[in-house]
Amino acid sequence: MLRFDVRAAFRDDATTFEVAADLTVRDGETLCLLGPSGSGKTLLLELLAGFHDHDGSIELDGRSLDDAPPEERDLSLVFQNYALFSHLSVRENVAFGATYHEDARDPDALLARLGVADLATRSPETLSGGEKQRVALARALCVRPDAFLLDEPLSALDAPTRERLRDDLVDVLADETAVYVTHDRTTARAVADRVAVLRGGRVAQVGPTEAVFERPATRFVAAFTGATVVESTDLPAGLDAPTGTLAVRPEHVRVGVDTGVPARVTRAVREDAAHRVTLAVGDAELVAYAPTDPPTETTVAVPPGRWHVLPRGGRDADA
Incomplete structure (x- = not known):
């Protein structure tokens, strides 16, 4: 060592x-x-x-x-x-x-x-x-x-x-x-x-x-390693997100699922075998990967346990 x-x-x-x-x-x-x-x-x-x-x-x-x-x-x-x-x-x-x-x-x-x-x-x-x-x-x-x-x-x-x-x-x-x-x-x-x-x-x-x-x-x-940072207060209640400043990785955001909340696609960029999709969800913006280019109006969900609550000392933009 x-x-x-x-x-x-x-x-x-x-x-x-x-x-x-x-x-x-x-x-x-x-x-x-x-x-x-x-x-x-x-x-x-x-x-x-x-x-x-x-x-x-x-x-x-x-x-x-x-x-x-x-x-x-x-x-x-x-x-x-x-x-x-x-x-x-x-x-x-x-x-x-x-x-x-x-x-x-x-x-x-x-x-x-x-x-x-x-x-x-x-x-x-x-x-x-x-x-x-x-x-x-x-x-x-x-x-x-x-x-x-x-x-x-x-x-x-x-x-x-x-x-x-x-x-x-x-x-x-x-x-x-x-x-x-x-x-x-x-x-x-x-x-x-x-x-x-x-x-x-x-x-x-x-x-x-x-x-x-x-x-x-x-x-x-969070941002440099590719996660999206959002405030729980900006998310719709149906996402069942914990309270606080949250980080979630694009690979954990599910697009077009029956149990999801309404979302609107604002950008879709092809990356190799998947599309990197930016979505407006409530007052927040999430990023996800989708196998195909989704319709403009779609749904999103995040499985339980995939939200990460940032420590209180790490929530400032300059932290």
């Missing part, structure tokens, strides 16, 4: 950004740092890796990393832009760090594991984006670090490649200790055992992935 405690300020020209995070990553666990652009998730990763001068303190398992160079931190960072050496072959890239690690993994076995063994003699410049990222992952795995740091490794890939590599990552990271940065909640839900939602350089909520998505602590966490 790794615990990292970062209390640091990073200055870039006239801008100062502060990061404060005390997080634990269990052995064999993938912890996802999830947040919008500018929330500090990539900066936090780069501070851990030793890429920036800073004011403050960075500790890993109680050991100060403030003066430790990147190569002494035993952390492997996978960049979103691959960062492969163009003058080395694919195999040479993967084996690059093995020279300095006696217990390094076999580069050829890693290339086979990631499905790119046939590219071993190729130059990185001849590879597709997905192939480059697989090579970058193999290189990170080769040196057996204490933890992998992955900075949005799928963001530069086209949608089909991104989905295939995301599915493969679930298998590749199954027994590894990793910190994974993303702004994409779908990716976070797919790869992470636990999620830490960041906002303004601070941790807004951390916990098991499904617990964070189903039971957000604040309006911000």
Whole structure:
């Protein structure tokens, strides 16, 4: 188990950004740092890796990393832009760090594991984006670090490649200790055992992935993870909603059911195999997924237990 405690300020020209995070990553666990652009998730990763001068303190398992160079931190960072050496072959890239690690993994076995063994003699410049990222992952795995740091490794890939590599990552990271940065909640839900939602350089909520998505602590966490936030007083009585500020996920809202209350479709957008539907319900607005484009006048229902009452301290818009 790794615990990292970062209390640091990073200055870039006239801008100062502060990061404060005390997080634990269990052995064999993938912890996802999830947040919008500018929330500090990539900066936090780069501070851990030793890429920036800073004011403050960075500790890993109680050991100060403030003066430790990147190569002494035993952390492997996978960049979103691959960062492969163009003058080395694919195999040479993967084996690059093995020279300095006696217990390094076999580069050829890693290339086979990631499905790119046939590219071993190729130059990185001849590879597709997905192939480059697989090579970058193999290189990170080769040196057996204490933890992998992955900075949005799928963001530069086209949608089909991104989905295939995301599915493969679930298998590749199954027994590894990793910190994974993303702004994409779908990716976070797919790869992470636990999620830490960041906002303004601070941790807004951390916990098991499904617990964070189903039971957000604040309006911000609810909205960023894809839930709709409404006041119970704006809902019709027939929905049998609890009292308070409520969060409900689109997949829990049922459209066109006989036992539902009247609703009006104000927007329907096709997303792959379903329609993402926005509905006016009483004085509130709900979002749902429907297999087909529903009629303008329809009904909605929410099964018992699917409403989440936000804690009183998390109800403010800025919480």
